[in-house]
Amino acid sequence: MVCNEIQQNIEAYLDGELTLSDRRDFEEHLGNCNNCQLRLEAVRKLNTSIKKIGYSSRPSGLKRNIRAGLLDLSGEDSPGFNWSQLLGFSGASALFAGVGVWLVMGVMINSPLQLAHTDELISAHVRSLMVDHMTDIASSDRHTVKPWFNGKLDFSPNVVDFKDHGYPLVGGRLDYLKGRPTAALIYKRRAHVINLFVRKADTPAQITTMQLIQHQGYQLLNWQERGLTYTLVSDLNSKELQAFANKLQP
Secondary structure (H helix, E strand, O other), X not given: OOHHHHHHOHHHHHOOOOOHHHHHHHHHHHOOOXXXXXXXXXXXXXXXXXXXXXXXXXXXXXXXXXXHHHOOOOOOOOOOOOHHHHHOOOOHHHHHHHHHHHHHHHHHHHOOOOXXXXXXXXXXXXXXXXXXXXXXXXXXXXXHHHHHOOOOOOOOOOOOOEHHHOEOEXXXXXXXXXXXXXXXXXXXXXXXXXXXXXXXXXOOOOEOOOEEEEEOOEEEEEEEEOOEEEEEEEOOOHHHHHHHHHHHOO
């Protein structure tokens, strides 16, 4: 796929309407094109923020016009950029649209985790289920899974099998999230798959409060400990996911 095709298929990609083959081509292109990544995240954030605002009535074409304007941006507003022209309203309609835009920005700024990173984690979880790439090393033996990461990461993830507690270890794989290599440890709870993503923390804090995020029907539990960031992603209910997270913490 070239950039024009990618931009035309952004909505279909976000709505899960692409075929598996097209989705692979789409994601392969994204991995090598920073401009298309920026455009995808702009539309993704806008979609999520509009849903959160939840206006009961919006002027016809508002959502479409904002999206069209975002696709013409390179990531920064130009000095002469005219929001009222983009939205296509005047007088009271323009004022309404302006307030809506600032509300969207407020939602993005105040979200507990960056929406783009939340979507990235969910995408990685779903992708592992869709393309038959749940594990690079399939084993319930921690002494097999843990050494497999040697030389692939600049840290050593702790690997434990919780089979006796109803959360058996399935294996591990190498992923790439937020611009860095990430360990993915896979567990199961009945028919539910749990991805535990472990990566180097962005800040030096020793431990942070566990954070629950519910997004697109998935549960994410995020915390930081001893220089590493841990994120659990699953469609498992939050109570059982929280119980599993408690077992992972010393």
